[in-house]
Amino acid sequence: MSIVLGYDESPGAARALRIAVEVAAAFGETLVLVYGAAAPGPTGEEYRSHYDAIRQAGRTGLEHAVAEADRAGVPTVVEVIDEKPAQALVDAATRHAARAIVVGSWSESPIRGALLGSTPHKLLHMSTVPVLCVPPEE
Numbered sequence: 001m002s003i004v005l006g007y008d009e010s011p012g013a014a015r016a017l018r019i020a021v022e023v024a025a026a027f028g029e030t031l032v033l034v035y036g037a038a039a040p041g042p043t044g045e046e047y048r049s050h051y052d053a054i055r056q057a058g059r060t061g062l063e064h065a066v067a068e069a070d071r072a073g074v075p076t077v078v079e080v081i082d083e084k085p086a087q088a089l090v091d092a093a094t095r096h097a098a099r100a101i102v103v104g105s106w107s108e109s110p111i112r113g114a115l116l117g118s119t120p121h122k123l124l125h126m127s128t129v130p131v132l133c134v135p136p137e138e
Helices: 011-027 045-071 085-095 110-116 119-126
Strands: 002-006 030-036 076-081 098-104 131-134
Touching (some): 002 085, 011 030, 011 098, 076 085, 085 098, 085 119
Parallel strands (some): 002 030, 002 098, 030 076
16 A cells, blocks of 8 residues: 655645655555646647646656655655646556545635635545645644
8 A cells, every 4th residue: 555645846735745754654655756747738839848847847846755755764656647636646546556645735715626626626526545635834
């Protein structure tokens, strides 16, 4: 089994990383660090440059997360997946037999999350494994 973490270096993701490392360590699980890299907008030349930039940003952010997990002695797997974040996390959870998916939130209102489609809100409807939504630091 594993713990899957959606990590993007947002304010909510920093605290979610700490919590996910603690949970993975407590259960003796591998931490699967996931970045959904689907570029927004239409396909074509412009899409390719957005896609490459998004993938590189994901890799860079995940390096920080790996370092934090390493300090705690938690083994990691890194995945930059060519899907939108919620679907990327659900797919990774299935492939890695996840015990839970951990994501950070932005402390947005439930209405705003429902209307704009926040990743935590989508996960609560898509995931078949428990989802732990971690609020940002105050």
